[in-house]
Amino acid sequence: xxxxxxxxxxxxxxxxxxxxxxxxxxxxxxxxxxxxxxxxxxxxxxxxxxxxxxxxxxxxxxxxxxxxxxxxxxxxxxxxxxxxxxxxxxxxxxxxxxxxxxxxxxxxxxxxxxxxxxxxxxxxxxxxxxxxxxxxxxxxxxxxxxxxxxxxxxxxxxxxxxxxxxxxxxxxxxxxxxxxxxxxxxxxxxxxxxxxxxxxxxxxxxxxxxxxxxxxxxxxxxxxxxxxxxxxxxxxxxxxxxxxxxxxxxxxxxxxxxxxxxxxxxxxxxxxxxxxxxxxxxxxxxxxxxxxxxxxxxxxxxxxxxxxxxxxxxxxxxxxxxxxxxxxxxxxxxxxxxxxxxxxxxxxxxxxxxxxxxxxxxxxxxxxxxxxxxxxxxxxxxxxxxxxxxxxxxxxxxxxxxxxxxxxxxxxxxxxxxxxxxxxxxxxxxxxxxxxxxxxxxxxxxxxxxxxxxxxxxxxxxxxxxxxxxxxxxxxxxxxxxxxxxxxxxxxxxxxxxxxxxxxxxxxxxxxxxxxxxxxxxxxxxxxxxxxxxxxxxxxxxxxxxxxxxxxxxxxxxxxxxxxxxxxxxxxxxxxxxxxxxxxxxxxxxxxxxxxxxxxxxxxxxxxxxxxxxxxxxxxxxxxxxx
Amino acid sequence: xxxxxxxxxxxxxxxxxxxxxxxxxxxxxxxxxxxxxxxxxxxxxxxxxxxxxxxxxxxxxxxxxxxxxxxxxxxxxxxxxxxxxxxxxxxxxxxxxxxxxxxxxxxxxxxxxxxxxxxxxxxxxxxxxxxxxxxxxxxxxxxxxxxxxxxxxxxxxxxxxxxxxxxxxxxxxxxxxxxxxxxxxxxxxxxxxxxxxxxxxxxxxxxxxxxxxxxxxxxxxxxxxxxxxxxxxxxxxxxxxxxxxxxxxxxxxxxxxxxxxxxxxxxxxxxxxxxxxxxxxxxxxxxxxxxxxxxxxxxxxxxxxxxxxxxxxxxxxxxxxxxxxxxxxxxxxxxxxxxxxxxxxxxxxxxxxxxxxxxxxxxx
Numbered sequence: 001x002x003x004x005x006x007x008x009x010x011x012x013x014x015x016x017x018x019x020x021x022x023x024x025x026x027x028x029x030x031x032x033x034x035x036x037x038x039x040x041x042x043x044x045x046x047x048x049x050x051x052x053x054x055x056x057x058x059x060x061x062x063x064x065x066x067x068x069x070x071x072x073x074x075x076x077x078x079x080x081x082x083x084x085x086x087x088x089x090x091x092x093x094x095x096x097x098x099x100x101x102x103x104x105x106x107x108x109x110x111x112x113x114x115x116x117x118x119x120x121x122x123x124x125x126x127x128x129x130x131x132x133x134x135x136x137x138x139x140x141x142x143x144x145x146x147x148x149x150x151x152x153x154x155x156x157x158x159x160x161x162x163x164x165x166x167x168x169x170x171x172x173x174x175x176x177x178x179x180x181x182x183x184x185x186x187x188x189x190x191x192x193x194x195x196x197x198x199x200x201x202x203x204x205x206x207x208x209x210x211x212x213x214x215x216x217x218x219x220x221x222x223x224x225x226x227x228x229x230x231x232x233x234x235x236x237x238x239x240x241x242x243x244x245x246x247x248x249x250x251x252x253x254x255x256x257x258x259x260x261x262x263x264x265x266x267x268x269x270x271x272x273x274x275x276x277x278x279x280x281x282x283x284x285x286x287x288x289x290x291x292x293x294x295x296x297x298x299x300x301x302x303x304x305x306x307x308x309x310x311x312x313x314x315x316x317x318x319x320x321x322x323x324x325x326x327x328x329x330x331x332x333x334x335x336x337x338x339x340x341x342x343x344x345x346x347x348x349x350x351x352x353x354x355x356x357x358x359x360x361x362x363x364x365x366x367x368x369x370x371x372x373x374x375x376x377x378x379x380x381x382x383x384x385x386x387x388x389x390x391x392x393x394x395x396x397x398x399x400x401x402x403x404x405x406x407x408x409x410x411x412x413x414x415x416x417x418x419x420x421x422x423x424x425x426x427x428x429x430x431x432x433x434x435x436x437x438x439x440x441x442x443x444x445x446x447x448x449x450x451x452x453x454x455x456x457x458x459x460x461x462x463x464x465x466x467x468x469x470x471x472x473x474x475x476x477x478x479x480x481x482x483x484x485x486x487x488x489x490x491x492x493x494x495x496x497x498x499x500x501x502x503x504x505x506x507x508x509x510x511x512x513x514x515x516x517x518x519x520x521x522x523x524x525x526x527x528x529x530x531x532x533x534x535x536x537x538x539x540x541x542x543x544x545x546x547x548x549x550x551x552x553x554x555x556x557x558x559x560x561x562x563x564x565x566x567x568x569x570x571x572x573x574x575x576x577x578x579x580x581x582x583x584x585x586x587x588x589x590x591x592x593x594x595x596x597x598x599x600x601x602x603x604x605x606x607x608x609x610x611x612x613x614x615x616x617x618x619x620x621x622x623x624x625x626x627x
Numbered sequence: 628x629x630x631x632x633x634x635x636x637x638x639x640x641x642x643x644x645x646x647x648x649x650x651x652x653x654x655x656x657x658x659x660x661x662x663x664x665x666x667x668x669x670x671x672x673x674x675x676x677x678x679x680x681x682x683x684x685x686x687x688x689x690x691x692x693x694x695x696x697x698x699x700x701x702x703x704x705x706x707x708x709x710x711x712x713x714x715x716x717x718x719x720x721x722x723x724x725x726x727x728x729x730x731x732x733x734x735x736x737x738x739x740x741x742x743x744x745x746x747x748x749x750x751x752x753x754x755x756x757x758x759x760x761x762x763x764x765x766x767x768x769x770x771x772x773x774x775x776x777x778x779x780x781x782x783x784x785x786x787x788x789x790x791x792x793x794x795x796x797x798x799x800x801x802x803x804x805x806x807x808x809x810x811x812x813x814x815x816x817x818x819x820x821x822x823x824x825x826x827x828x829x830x831x832x833x834x835x836x837x838x839x840x841x842x843x844x845x846x847x848x849x850x851x852x853x854x855x856x857x858x859x860x861x862x863x864x865x866x867x868x869x870x871x872x873x874x875x876x877x878x879x880x881x882x883x884x885x886x887x888x889x890x891x892x893x894x895x896x897x898x899x900x901x902x903x904x905x906x907x908x909x910x911x912x913x914x915x916x917x918x919x920x921x922x923x924x925x926x927x928x929x930x931x932x933x934x935x936x937x938x939x940x941x942x943x944x945x946x947x948x949x950x951x952x953x954x955x956x957x958x959x960x961x962x963x964x965x966x967x968x969x970x971x972x973x974x975x976x977x978x979x980x981x982x983x984x985x986x987x988x989x990x991x
Contacts, residue, residue: 080870085643093643109911110644247674288932289666293630296662524969525925526932555895555926562662585924594891601894603659 002037003202004191012187014180021089021165034173035184037165039091044240044249048259051174053167053185056192057228059235061161063152064223067092068134071126072144075099075153079106081125087113091164092130094249095150098242103157132210135220151223160235161225192226261286265294268537271301273494279487279538288526288533295533295564302543306566309605311613312595315365315398315570316358319577320384321345324371326403328448330437330479332515333580334371345373348387355392358573361592362617364610365570366392367432368399369577372407378419381408382426389427396611397427398472401434402460403452416463424469429611431464433474433507438481439489447479447518458496465502470612473503473542477531478511478523486531490538497541504613505544507569508535509551514583522585528552529563536564544613550578553587558598567609571595630666633658637907638667647908652856655904661896661933668903668934675913676936680972683979684960685734685940686727690715690753694740698817700806700848702884704740714742717749721756728761731960734978735761736940737768738803741776747788750777751795758796765798765978771829771840772804775821785829789836799979800833802841802876808861809854816848816887827865834871839980841916842872846901847880847893855901859908866911873981874914874937877901879921895926899933906934914981919958924966931970938963 004010006018017024017033025042027033028050037058043050073081078100085093093110100108117133120141128150129137138147151162167188174181195202199221206217225232243249264278265286274282282291300307323343324334335343355366366388385397400408400423409419438444439454452460461471473493477486497503508531510523536545547557547565550572557568571590579586590598592608596619599606608616631638637651647655655664691714694704705712724735735757754766769777769792778785789797807813808823821829833840842862846855859875866872879893906915916937917930927938941960958966967974 080867085645090643097644107911108644109646112645113643247677287630287666287669289630289662289669292662293666521965521969524966525928526970527928528925529929553923553925555898555923556929559661559895559899559929562659587923597891598894601659601896 002191002195003205004194004198005187007201007205009194009198010187010191012184014184014187028168028170031170031172034177035167035169035181035188037167039089039165040163040236040239041091041094041243041249043166043168044243049171050168051171051181053169053188055228056167056188056226057163057232057236058165059161059163059225059228059232060151060223061225062155062223063149064162064164065138065149065220066132066134066223067095067130067150067164068138069096069126069128069148069150070137070141070145071148072146073125074146075148076104076106078108078126079104080109082109082111083126083128084112084114084124085110085128086130086133087115088130090248092128092150094243094246095154095162095239096128097248098239098246099150099153099157101246102242103153132212135212135216139216154235154239158235158238160238161232162239163228163232163236166228166236195226258285261290265290268294269297271540273540274538276484276487276491279490279534280484282537283483283487283530283534288530291530291533291537292563295536296562298536298540299545299564299566303566306604308603309607309618310561310566310568310599310602311607311609311615312568312599313365313570313609313611314358314361314363314573314592315367316354316363316573317367317369317570317575317577318346318351318354319370320351320368321370321373321376322576322580323373323375325374326372326448326450328451329517330447330476330511330513331577331580332582333577337374345375348384351384351388352391354574355388355395359392359395361573362608363573364394364608364616365396365398367570368397369401369432369434370404372404374411376408377412378408378414378422379412382422385423385426385428396429398430398432398611399428401432402457403435405431405460406452406456416460417467420460420464420467420469424467428469430469430504431461431471433472433503433505436474436489437476438479438485439475439492440481440485443479443481443485454492458492461502462496462500465500470502470504472546473506473539475506475508475531475535476511477508478513478520479518480520487534487538490535494539494541497539501541503542505546505567506535506539506542507546507548508532509548512551512578512581512583512586514581514585516581525552525556528556529560532560532565533563549587549590550575551586554590554594554598558602561599561602561604568595568599568606631663633660634663634667638663638670641667641671641907644910646910649856649860652859652904652908653853655907656852656856656900658900659896661899661903664900664903664907665933668906669932671906672915672934672936678971678973679936679975680931680967680970681914681937681975681977681981682963682967683734683940683977684732685736685942685978686724686732687940687942688715688720688723688735688737690720690737690739691742691745692740693742695743696741696817696819698806698820699886700816700845700880702881714745717753717756720753721760724757724764725760728764732941733763734765734767734940736801736942736979737766738770738773738801741773743780747777747781747791751791754792754796765980766796767799767801767979768792768797770801770804771826771833772821774800774829774833775825786832786836789833789838793836793838797838799838800830800840801979802843802874805843805858806845807848807850807854808858809850812848812850812854823861827861830871831865831869834869839871839873841874841876841979842912843876843878844901844905845878845880847897848887848890852900856904856908859905863909863911866909870911872912873979874916875905875909875912876916876918876939877905878918881921895929898922898926899929902930902933902935919963927966928970931967931972938967 024036028036154162169181203214207214268274322335323337409416441454464471513520544567545565546567546569547560548569549557571592596606606619610616692705693707693712778788830840844858882888882890914937915935916939917935918939919927964974
């Protein structure tokens with residue numbers, strides 16, 4: 001039907017490009033051509049960006065002669081047999097799969113894709129061919145071989161014709177050049193009419209171009225239809241619906257959604273900032289793997305070494321006191337002031353003992369954190385830090401959350417700045433990110449009304465950065481916040497980071513509610529990976545992203561290293577706060593050896609770092625893990 | 628954007644329904660690129676099952692822990708002399724199943740040690756009694772290892788054992804006893820057990836008798852990644868011939884209290900490599916099952932995006948995995964449904980032949 005255009009009998013003011021179906025498909029996707037014939041499947045998949053040209057198609061009412069399944073068994077007996085399939089296009093293999101699965105109830109086994117059959121083998125069970133090749137072999141094969149016409153099968157089953165291809169134009173082109181498109185459409189229709197009234201010319205030309213004889217070609221052409229009436233439209237819709245049900249093509253609704261998501265992911269890959277709304281959409285709609293791939297890429301851009309290594313920390317969390325008067329609903333660790341049975345304030349000796357054990361295994365960081373104990377003021381903290389630093393100069397004191405700092409300032413009636421200046425002078429290295437939970441006041445007022453508000457939390461960190469202290473950032477999700485609130489939390493950190501650049505790392509983990517006042521459903525493992533990936537995507541200005549195994553387990557924190565995290569986190573020689581929930585769902589005891597093994601299995605080099613992200617030691621394959 | 632880059636060629640085969648080669652399998656199994664592995668496996672899973680995740684409401688009965696074998700990876704087997712050795716009476720088994728059925732359980736999964744003194748009549752009686760009091764319950768019982776053992780004890784062909792058990796009420800055969808097919812690895816961990824060839828042969832006979840079965844693979848012990856792929860290919864080839872396998876069930880080796888306790892637990896990367904590769908290689912297996920009692924809960928969630936469409940049974944009673952120190956606690960029916968929903972999937976209750984349950988016929 002295109003002969004009229006090709007030989008100039010029908011004039012059109014456009015460049016004509018020829019190519020194989022898949023070549024043309026690619027060209028139209030890349031906007032290199034504006035109007036083309038495309039397969040029904042292609043049209044279904046790209047419906048969003050294409051305009052269907054009415055009145056013309058490439059179809060058949062019943063048998064088509066050129067879409068043939070050569071088989072030694074009836075179609076319904078091909079269950080378990082190997083089917084060789086043409087590599088030219090997807091529409092006919094999809095048609096065959098639909099017929100097998102939906103009409104005959106079995107899964108066809110496509111053994112291999114063949115581009116051209118040079119010689120036939122009688123050991124084959126079935127072969128699907130289209131076009132000239134199908135016609136050629138039909139005339140040559142005999143004996144056991146039947147040629148099942150798939151368009152006829154389709155017709156017998158659905159009572160509908162089959163649409164192989166339709167003419168489309170790119171939507172953008174249609175919008176910008178309606179006149180030109182109209183002219184082209186008319187030319188296509190004219191060519192169709194010309195072909196119908198010049199059958200001999202068409203036959204001669206086809207004979208010239210193929211190895212087939214006129215009688216075969218005549219029979220072939222007589223089976224094809226180029227209209228696009230109602231029955232054909234219904235035929236195409238039915239085929240596309242079947243393809244959707246069989247998962248052979250993504251639905252356009254999914255595609256529409258996914259194209260917005262794709263745009264956001266492309267934006268992230270371009271290095272542009274992702275907004276709160278975009279982040280929430282990604283969370284809800286993006287596939288875990290797309291998120292992971294983007295996060296992974298962004299991780300490597302920020303931390304080029306992350307491609308082949310992951311860092312970890314040998315640390316210990318020491319809780320100097322569990323006496324607290326802030327009564328957060330999500331906490332199972334605190335004990336009220338006056339609780340003589342279970343409340344404690346550790347002595348310096350006890351704390352030193354713990355640090356001795358830490359140093360013995362090569363540890364470099366102590367994270368001291370505790371409740372808001374009304375008896376402890378700045379002097380206590382200064383002395384604690386100083387004593388630790390004098391006794392253990394090689395250990396970094398990465399301690400006291402923002403809420404503790406605020407507590408100290410209140411008890412001792414100092415400003416936040418004065419408090420931090422004095423802590424730093426005593427030897428404080430950096431501030432942990434604790435006390436963040438969810439940095440949205442609506443949530444904080446619900447779950448921890450007596451704790452720092454968002455602005456107070458950030459005041460501490462901003463001031464810390466101003467006086468030269470770095471800090472980390474955290475999130476505990478699953479406290480009843482919305483996804484949008486999680487994104488706002490990330491955005492809040494991001495904004496402060498723009499100003500001060502003092503956050504070194506971010507660590508998210510899920511809320512464990514057992515033994516606390518809040519009964520919340522436990523968040524899933526796939527959610528954790530999603531949060532890791534999104535943290536990397538959203539926090540475009542924070543360098544490190546840490547996995548954490550206490551609530552997620554070592555298997556997941558290992559996997560997080562492929563989803564955007566560059567750091568395995570601390571081995572946490574001791575952890576009491578989350579563990580106070582005594583939940584059987586928590587994990588215990590990841591040793592240094594275990595951390596090294598887990599990182600190695602991801603194919604990366606385990607590297608021990610310190611609080612300042614300086615390298616302490618790399619553990620290459622043959623080095624012993626034991627200290 | 629393209630998520631699958633390194634494995635573009637394999638993905639293209641997968642999309643067109645072309646079978647992957649052994650070479651492909653080895654590449655996948657050795658790859659640390661779990662992101663791409665997952666993306667491809669998830670694609671296949673969605674194409675086959677959409678969002679559906681299958682599970683059964685079932686009870687496990689281990690009728691005896693006395694076993695003539697001493698497989699190195701097992702923490703369950705006892706000898707007759709051991710103080711905690713036991714054999715359940717048929718009465719007790721019937722009682723347990725009845726209790727379970729009254730709670731809506733519709734499948735009983737029976738496996739046990741190879742007991743040299745129990746006759747085939749014991750097993751036939753067991754099945755008959757369960758069928759009589761709980762006709763709607765599907766009985767999935769006796770691994771290929773056990774079936775072969777009964778045949779040898781009774782000195783009859785295994786086809787006859789299968790036929791007799793089937794008429795007594797056997798509804799399906801579980802996938803256990805496969806361990807790893809490689810002769811080299813098998814010799815190291817369970818030398819006296821039946822060979823891979825025999826295991827596959829028994830399953831072929833089971834399928835010929837009109838019963839369906841599952842197939843397992845124990846990984847994370849002495850086997851190599853190549854041996855895992857070989858195991859899958861041998862299953863695939865057998866399935867091509869007999870077509871009766873329903874689910875492939877990879878089992879992560881649990882080292883505690885076994886003779887191989889020096890072997891560390893599998894990591895998440897290994898678990899996901901195995902699951903994803905299985906989904907991609909076993910193009911003729913409808914289902915990939917991840918038993919919840921072999922991995923921790925959070926990994927199951929992730930497994931559902933790595934090709935898994937089946938979480939096994941709720942398991943009222945489970946002894947074998949617990950003995951070897953698996954770290955998971957149990958799930959009730961409601962909890963399993965909630966877990967599946969929390970992963971944004973659709974819970975579908977089935978029995979092990981993947982047929983719909985007729986709840987009203989559970990009890991006689």
